Amino acid sequence: xxKIVEKPKPPIEGIIYGETAAIITIIGICIAIAGIVxxxxxxxxxxxxxxxxxxxxxxxxxxYIWNHDSKLGDLQHTKYWFFNMLNYGTxxxxxxxxxxxxxxxxxxxxxxxxxxxxxxxxxxxxxLYTILSLVIVLILILAAAGVISxxx
Amino acid sequence: xxxxxxxxxxxxxxxxxxxxxxxxxxxxISGMFxxxxxxxxxxxxxxxxxxxxxxxxxxxxxxxSLGDTAAVFPYLMSNxxxxxxxVPAVAxxxxxxxxxxxxxxxxxxGFVRYVLIGILLFAGVKLIVTGLSLMGxx
Numbered sequence: 217x218x219k220i221v222e223k224p225k226p227p228i229e230g231i232i233y234g235e236t237a238a239i240i241t242i243i244g245i246c247i248a249i250a251g252i253v254x255x256x257x258x259x260x261x262x263x264x265x266x267x268x269x270x271x272x273x274x275x276x277x278x279x280y281i282w283n284h285d286s287k288l289g290d291l292q293h294t295k296y297w298f299f300n301m302l303n304y305g306t307x308x309x310x311x312x313x314x315x316x317x318x319x320x321x322x323x324x325x326x327x328x329x330x331x332x333x334x335x336x337x338x339x340x341x342x343x344l345y346t347i348l349s350l351v352i353v354l355i356l357i358l359a360a361a362g363v364i365s366x367x368x
Numbered sequence: 369x370x371x372x373x374x375x376x377x378x379x380x381x382x383x384x385x386x387x388x389x390x391x392x393x394x395x396x397i398s399g400m401f402x403x404x405x406x407x408x409x410x411x412x413x414x415x416x417x418x419x420x421x422x423x424x425x426x427x428x429x430x431x432x433s434l435g436d437t438a439a440v441f442p443y444l445m446s447n448x449x450x451x452x453x454x455v456p457a458v459a460x461x462x463x464x465x466x467x468x469x470x471x472x473x474x475x476x477x478g479f480v481r482y483v484l485i486g487i488l489l490f491a492g493v494k495l496i497v498t499g500l501s502l503m504g505x506x
Contacts, residue, residue, distance in 0.1 A: 278447065
């Protein structure tokens with residue numbers, strides 16, 4: 217029988233980021249699943265799911281699919297169009313995905329705030345990690361606002 | 369009755385500035401060639417910053433997820449995401465990550481090392497094939 221020594225404890229920043237991001241992501245994905253169910257079952261969605269699946273399987277691009285299989289028109293070129301389309305399943309699903317992604321930003325913000333719990337943590341390595349966490353939060357906020365584009 | 373043994377490893381993160389420069393290189397390769405270089409994070413954490421392997425693998429997931437969070441917004445805003453395909457993928461990924469993180473705590477570091485070497489070999493071969501096909505060689 218092996219002896220229990222002590223379970224290693226992850227750093228508080230890791231717990232805050234992980235738990236916050238995970239909970240918000242799970243909520244977002246649940247909303248997105250509900251949106252897909254509503255969209256598929258309602259029969260009155262902005263996306264024709266049958267055409268969408270056929271076009272995807274035949275190798276059409278996402279731009280073609282949104283242009284030909286949805287009723288969005290020019291609205292699709294606006295950022296976060298789905299927040300104004302919550303009466304449709306696809307709008308709810310896209311909003312759920314957006315909420316899931318925003319979970320990462322809230323979690324990163326949690327890391328930065330948790331740095332202020334003590335002067336020792338805040339100024340560790342001359343504040344290098346505090347500055348880095350602030351930079352990460354700023355990059356995420358600017359990316360969410362569409363100011364910077366970090367495709368990879 | 370079987371109990372699990374959790375060994376405590378005292379470590380100190382070293383060479384943070386060198387790691388930042390190397391991470392910039394990882395991001396540069398990822399951004400320039402679109403190949404995805406998340407696999408390179410764990411070796412930098414483990415070999416350069418002297419982070420224990422299990423801590424490095426767990427930390428790399430956090431680093432990759434932060435980078436991916438920033439990278440997903442252009443796709444979200446340009447309608448490159450199709451919910452009916454994206455949602456099951458995320459749900460599956462989260463379930464796998466939850467199971468994997470629980471297993472990782474219990475297995476020996478040597479096992480993690482061999483699995484990591486296998487994944488890095490696979491990723492390396494895949495990147496070479498992708499690069500050669502982009503160059504039109506194969």
